[in-house]
Amino acid sequence: MTAFKDLNLSSALQKSLEELGYTTPTPIQISAIPLLLQGQDVAGQAETGSGKTAAFGLPILQGVDTSLQQVQALVIVPTRELAVQVRQELKKYGKYMENLKISAFYGGHSFSQERASLAHPPQVLVGTPGRLTDHLNRKTVDMGMVKQLVLDEADKLLEMGFEEEIDQVLAAMPRKRQTILFSATMPDDVKELISNSLKNPQFVKASANAIPDQVKLVGIKVEHHDRKEVIVNLLKSVDPAGTVVFTNTRIAADELAALLQEQGIAVKALHGGMEQVDRDKTMTLFRNKTTQVLVATDVAARGLDIAALQNIIHYELPIDAAAYLHRSGRTGRAGKSGTVYTLATPRDEKQLREWEQVRMDEWLSASTLKEKAPKAAVPAASSFATLHISGGRKDKISPRDIVGALIAEAGLKVDQIGKIEVQDRMSFVAVPHAQSKSIAEKLSEGKIKGRKYKVNLVR
CATH class of the missing domain: 3.40.50.300 (P-loop containing nucleotide triphosphate hydrolases)
Known part of the structure; x- marks a missing residue:
């Protein structure tokens, strides 16, 4: 059985995969990763849950030169939610790559913040077609150094009517590049996109059944x-x-x-x-x-x-x-x-x-x-409530800092603290519902990593 250690990935990527508990690659990863590491164009048919983000993400990260602050890889996705998710996944895989910057650009997100971030461009950019063409039209982003392009969920991109935007983004990129396409289905318009955008593509397929047996x-x-x-x-x-x-x-x-x-x-x-x-x-x-x-x-x-x-x-x-x-x-x-x-x-x-x-x-x-169904019972309400903290990654806050503050300021034990999400300018943490109001007050009055932040219950 193939293991991730057999796929010739860098030690930094191997380290993060081990930490994430990834040992055995999925079929789409076994098929796609070696081809992508060889620099070939790949068209993959992969359903939900097949592991396609790692299938294209690991080879992309392996090819990035973190000493250069230029957009070197571009991932085009159909929705804002997917842009955020792909960025999060890639950041997990690239955790031990020094000086790696990965950004997500999408509608509903501050354009001015995105433009300001391009003063130090990311090596990997994940974006929706509309927002990417907006940057191109305003000449705020340079695609001239892109070596790898991913069209993720290609059937959805075309179904949502993004053909013109995709054409505009492709026209702004070097012709000499590696192009990767993944799609859950392969209708005629996706096949035409493959024909027009990929050079001698290798075709890989995860499975014919989109619903796992389990x-x-x-x-x-x-x-x-x-x-x-x-x-x-x-x-x-x-x-x-x-x-x-x-x-x-x-x-x-x-x-x-x-x-x-x-x-x-x-x-x-x-x-x-x-x-x-x-x-x-x-x-x-x-x-x-x-x-x-x-x-x-x-x-x-x-x-x-x-x-x-x-x-x-x-x-x-x-x-x-x-x-x-x-x-x-x-x-x-x-x-x-x-x-x-x-x-x-x-x-x-x-x-x-x-x-x-x-x-x-x-x-x-x-x-x-x-x-x-029980005659009178209703499902128990959640035992957790969520706190919003007005500081995040840009304020040098880590999950460990939040755990430390909850223990020191609110008297919680580690096993009482739920999932923590640290974003650029805010953080969220799940705490026991019954004590949530008191915890929010104590954390507001106290400090996280030596600073005071506003803490509110999310409703």
Whole structure:
């Protein structure tokens, strides 16, 4: 069996992989990494959870010259959420590379901050097409030294209508470069993009099945007017922590989230109608388990790697099998188990049977689910609350500093402290819900790394 140590990666990358607990590469990594290290163009068909970020990210980082402050590698992604996620993943892999700078540029983020950061350009830039062309039009970014280009989730890029922006970015780059493309599906427009943008590409494929074998798929037979009662019963009968419920519209997401809140469930909506800062906050609350359930539109279906995710619920069936597979593939990642529940009306049931690539392991009736759900109980609210700290990476704050302050100022023990996220100008930490108000006050009155910061509860 191939191990990461057999892939000829640098010692700095090997060290971070060992620290992350990565030992055995996934099939797409075994196929793609050697080809990319040889400098070849690669077109990969890789589904959600296949490990494609490491498949292109590790060779990119290996090729970066950290002594040069120039954009040397560019990763184009379709959404803001994916830009942030890819940057975070690459930073983990490149943790032990000295002087490495990785930036993410995307809409909803301060353009002036991005422009100011280009005074010392990143070696690796991750961005959405619209924001990248905005920088090119204003001549704030130089793509002239880019050696490696990644088009990630190419089918989504084209589906969202970014052809012109991609053409403009490609025109600003050197012709002599390595181009890497990954896509979950290979429709004709993606094949045309490969033909126009890659030179003698090597094709690699992860798997024909987008839903991992360790994921259990359960269909629940419902009538349309019973769906709200059924989903409440479902969430009462399982551990709701780490659940994403998918709807097809923003209105449905907001209405369902409000209904579940009334049932005592720690739930938030997530959709494209929200401001970026609110979407980011919602994702932080979900990752650190303050929020147990997300009710989301397909904005969350592609590219979001959420380690805490246990259950997927299709409250409404998406438009096609590909969307169903992408939603369902959010769970069961990196070998973990998970469950996908689908609320299916008679019409939906017929549609599911027509989607040949979709399997169903078990069918339940709504009445069976009602019997399984505790009669009066509601899911326990989250045991964590989240604190917002007005300082972050730019203030030289590390997770260790936050842990030290919580112990010294608030009297917490290490095992009482939940997930910590340190961003550029702010940080978030999960603390025991029952003591959260007192902890926030004590931390505000005290100091973190010798300085005072504003500390507030995130609601």
